[in-house]
Amino acid sequence: MIKKHDRQKNEKGRNDPRAQAALPIDPAVKARQFQTLRGMKDVFGEDQHRWFLLEKEARRSAEDYGFQWMETPMLEESALFVKTIGRGTDIVDQEMFSFETQGGEKVSLRPENTAAMVRAYIQHGMWTQPQPVKLWYWGPFFRYDRPQAGRLREFHQLGFEVLGDASPLADALLMIQAVELLGSIGITVDVELNSIGCTTCRPTYIEQLTQYYREHRSSICAECKKRLGKNVLRVLDCKERGCERIKAEAPQSVDALCEACKDHFMRLLEYLDERDVPYMLQPTLVRGLDYYTRTVFEIVVREPEAAAASGAAPASKLALAGGGRYDGLVEFLGGRPTPGLGIAFGIERVIHAVRNAASTVPEPVEKRVFVAQLGEAARRSALKLFGKLRQQGIPVAHSFSKDGLKAQLEVANALKVPYTLIVGQKEVLDHTVLIRDMEGGVQEIVAEDRLISELQRRLSELNGVKAVRVPAPPIEPDEPLDPEDIEVL
Numbered sequence: 001m002i003k004k005h006d007r008q009k010n011e012k013g014r015n016d017p018r019a020q021a022a023l024p025i026d027p028a029v030k031a032r033q034f035q036t037l038r039g040m041k042d043v044f045g046e047d048q049h050r051w052f053l054l055e056k057e058a059r060r061s062a063e064d065y066g067f068q069w070m071e072t073p074m075l076e077e078s079a080l081f082v083k084t085i086g087r088g089t090d091i092v093d094q095e096m097f098s099f100e101t102q103g104g105e106k107v108s109l110r111p112e113n114t115a116a117m118v119r120a121y122i123q124h125g126m127w128t129q130p131q132p133v134k135l136w137y138w139g140p141f142f143r144y145d146r147p148q149a150g151r152l153r154e155f156h157q158l159g160f161e162v163l164g165d166a167s168p169l170a171d172a173l174l175m176i177q178a179v180e181l182l183g184s185i186g187i188t189v190d191v192e193l194n195s196i197g198c199t200t201c202r203p204t205y206i207e208q209l210t211q212y213y214r215e216h217r218s219s220i221c222a223e224c225k226k227r228l229g230k231n232v233l234r235v236l237d238c239k240e241r242g243c244e245r246i247k248a249e250a251p252q253s254v255d256a257l258c259e260a261c262k263d264h265f266m267r268l269l270e271y272l273d274e275r276d277v278p279y280m281l282q283p284t285l286v287r288g289l290d291y292y293t294r295t296v297f298e299i300v301v302r303e304p305e306a307a308a309a310s311g312a313a314p315a316s317k318l319a320l321a322g323g324g325r326y327d328g329l330v331e332f333l334g335g336r337p338t339p340g341l342g343i344a345f346g347i348e349r350v351i352h353a354v355r356n357a358a359s360t361v362p363e364p365v366e367k368r369v370f371v372a373q374l375g376e377a378a379r380r381s382a383l384k385l386f387g388k389l390r391q392q393g394i395p396v397a398h399s400f401s402k403d404g405l406k407a408q409l410e411v412a413n414a415l416k417v418p419y420t421l422i423v424g425q426k427e428v429l430d431h432t433v434l435i436r437d438m439e440g441g442v443q444e445i446v447a448e449d450r451l452i453s454e455l456q457r458r459l460s461e462l463n464g465v466k467a468v469r470v471p472a473p474p475i476e477p478d479e480p481l482d483p484e485d486i487e488v489l
């Protein structure tokens with residue numbers, strides 16, 4: 001039944017010239033076939049399998065790395081994007097699909113998701129949850145860009161956002177996760193990486209860069225001259241040949257970092273080295289959004305040697321994913337000071353790369369093991385172990401941002417894992433790992449080189465027999481591990 005006030009509202013909408021202008025009224029449209037709008041695509045046929053494959057692996061990756069799903073609306077207040085992405089960026093100045101609703105609200109189709117995720121984090125009081133809050137999403141995004149290879153007006157992104165973790169390990173984990181996710185669907189990639197500093201050191205860098213470009217004003221393109229006045233970092237995105245030459249000699253942001261940013265960056269690189277992540281420092285990488293601080297990175301398909309030698313295949317140079325830190329964004333949007341970071345993958349670009357790569361995908365196994373660590377050296381070792389297990393197809397979980405064993409075992413219990421692997425200082429020195437049976441609480445030492453085969457045996461037994469699980473005994477407060485309690489295998 002239509003209520004009176006709804007009818008009145010409908011009448012009002014019909015009489016509203018803005019609403020009518022949005023409707024197709026040309027009678028000739030009846031006689032022609034409709035097509036997708038320019039820069040927008042239907043996904044079907046063979047590609048659907050690739051989409052499902054990516055979605056399945058993304059979901060598995062999200063679970064392993066402890067992300068919860070969040071879906072935000074496709075429409076948001078335009079001001080949210082203008083405020084966060086910033087005036088002077090291509091997205092805000094030229095690319096947003098914006099309009100006014102019948103009710104007079106100024107809204108935009110989302111051009112990206114970090115701003116909306118941060119809006120949601122604040123709106124739902126998520127700072128009251130245990131930190132970090134890790135969220136992931138998958139969905140359509142809209143930018144009124146010039147359609148070309150790898151650049152659509154409606155495209156899809158898959159993304160991971162981490163709120164409430166300032167550690168460089170969080171940056172490293174996001175990159176490791178991205179390399180692994182793409183590797184799991186057969187794409188070999190490199191990480192391009194830079195640090196653009198924080199509110200303390202970036203102004204100095206911007207001054208140096210502005211000064212340098214002013215000195216070379218006569219040699220740069222017209223667009224860069226405009227950028228120089230509006231958003232000088234964007235000059236580093238320019239691909240014009242003349243500007244490339246100027247860019248090569250420009251001051252680099254890493255040279256202007258303050259001590260805290262330098263330390264963050266160095267520790268990040270150490271974590272990446274620890275896991276042999278293929279990264280390249282890219283001093284001109286700034287990424288065009290205003291909210292980034294410190295780490296910025298992009299994931300690119302590794303160029304086949306032949307293509308690299310010929311200088312061809314520009315499409316493969318397009319980033320499959322990009323991300324960075326945004327430590328000031330939550331506060332900027334009215335929340336408490338909360339560090340944050342995230343990554344977004346362009347799904348169409350990833351699917352295109354899958355098409356070009358031959359891939360075989362291992363099926364995920366049902367039961368997972370949890371990796372727990374005690375102390376900094378153990379954390380590094382556990383980080384490595386985590387990757388090794390995933391490489392071997394052993395489903396894993398972790399909570400690296402927690403320090404205490406008790407807190408980590410609580411997470412392991414909540415995940416209902418049958419086994420937790422514990423790495424402490426002693427285990428690092430002895431090249432061993434403790435396997436804790438979460439049902440009985442029994443802990444056993446296993447030599448590192450026997451660990452994989454031991455876990456494979458145990459998990460295949462478990463996955464073959466649907467065991468009825470009983471709750472693990474209560475967890476004692478943290479205390480040093482007592483080797484006498486442990487039966488040596």
Ligand code: AMP
Nearest residue numbers: 150151152155319320321322344346349
């Ligand atoms: P950004 O949100 O600009 O950091 O982009 C993250 C990722 O989304 C990029 O690395 C691309 O893979 C993808 N992407 C961005 N813009 C487009 C577009 N117009 N068409 C297709 N993919 C895009």
